[in-house]
Amino acid sequence: MAGAERQVSIWSVPERQGRGPRPAYSRAQITEAAIRIADADGLEAASMRRIAADLGTGAMSLYRYVPSRDDLLDLMIDHVLLEADIPAHPSGDWRADLTLIAESTRRMWLRHPWLAGQQRPRAAFGPNRLRLLEFAFGALDVGIPVDEMFILLDMLNGYVERVVRGEIEWAREMRQSGLTPERWMLDSAPYVRELLDSGRYPMFRRIVVDARLPHMTPEEQFRYGLDRVLDCIAGALP
């Protein structure tokens, strides 16, 4: 018995009581330091020691503010969602509003690559996450059932997540191989040629030969695909 008592959500755990010495730091401060490090050097670089060092303290001090690194991640996720430059209320033009969400999400994920595709149940009810959810569902509130909104938003967000994570993973690969995209392609060429020459991958050949999308800038690719997805959504609305 006793002990542990793992809470369901970090937002159910109050930050402090008022007995002992005045706390020297705060959850927000720690969260911001962690985000700074994760942005610069990746999520795995935001270790308790490193965060503490950045704040000028010892690793174990952080545990006075946050139950675990895992909970800190929930705080980080919701904290960056503050940056989403989304109006307070939908405009009434669902297509414009969904475009806003998609492009804002993309910008945010490119700024904070560690955030992309994080899908944690414990962070699902964070205050900022809920604000975004309100805007998204409000935008699609055009006379269709809630369940329909769910699916269409999953489709849109699924597309955005997939494409942007592709961008991010590609950039990460470029950085940690230390190669330029041209050089990377060049190094892959013998293997790819072998694949093409085998004749077993006709569609892959057509992609390499015909596809124009890969030769557009990431922004153009994203916008173009996004418009097609929104066309699909338009077809599903009354």
Next chain:
Amino acid sequence: MAGAERQVSIWSVPERQGRGPRPAYSRAQITEAAIRIADADGLEAASMRRIAADLGTGAMSLYRYVPSRDDLLDLMIDHVLLEADIPAHPSGDWRADLTLIAESTRRMWLRHPWLAGQQRPRAAFGPNRLRLLEFAFGALDVGIPVDEMFILLDMLNGYVERVVRGEIEWAREMRQSGLTPERWMLDSAPYVRELLDSGRYPMFRRIVVDARLPHMTPEEQFRYGLDRVLDCIAGALP
């Protein structure tokens, strides 16, 4: 100079030459052990030490077969794709074929939760990945440009990935909190009620009150949403 020479893809690195003693293991053997462990205890449990221990050897022996744990992950990813129960060629019925892909992907990801949403450039040209790509693009080869296929498949796969990862993350949360879903909901109730009572989240309220999707089984949710997504795709085809 010299040294390092990081290869672009693990499939460009030949497994062995033929000089010294006969190797006691193989890449495939190591890959399979790693997959077994990752399935049972999560990707982070598939450490070099643990894999080696399962094979009855020392951690450093594995490095004779695989350049790094990172490359091993690429091998794991492509290896499980062998399981995708997908016919050799598309049937001609694009809707049936895409349904096959989606449901096969879901089954595979639920069997190997660590696989879900892995999107690594280095694993993009693995032989089994290419086989799936051939089937998917072949299925959608109904007179639309390659770029169009790209977008529609990103939309479909994005949806699948998002929904299935939701299932997986939820299951993981249940397992590591040691709670039943009912108990988890119960524990969250006070916080959720507080949110609802604040009046600031009207759409969230409607979701909690009106949505029927969350009360369906995961399979039903998936199938229902998938059909709506395929409807959308149908609208985009000639």
Next chain:
DNA sequence: GACAACTGGGTACGACGTACGCAACTAGGA
């Protein structure tokens, strides 16, 4: 003024990936 509740932070433990080194083994060229 006493005491309970809290503070910052040091030490320690058992994991992790992997660089390095070494003895044992084996194939190709003489």
Next chain:
DNA sequence: TCCTAGTTGCGTACGTCGTACCCAGTTGTC
């Protein structure tokens, strides 16, 4: 047939990680 270069399995060691535990010092409440 023997030599030797290349390759084997694998132990040791280093620097990292999250965090359990401990303790001296600080502060609000009575």
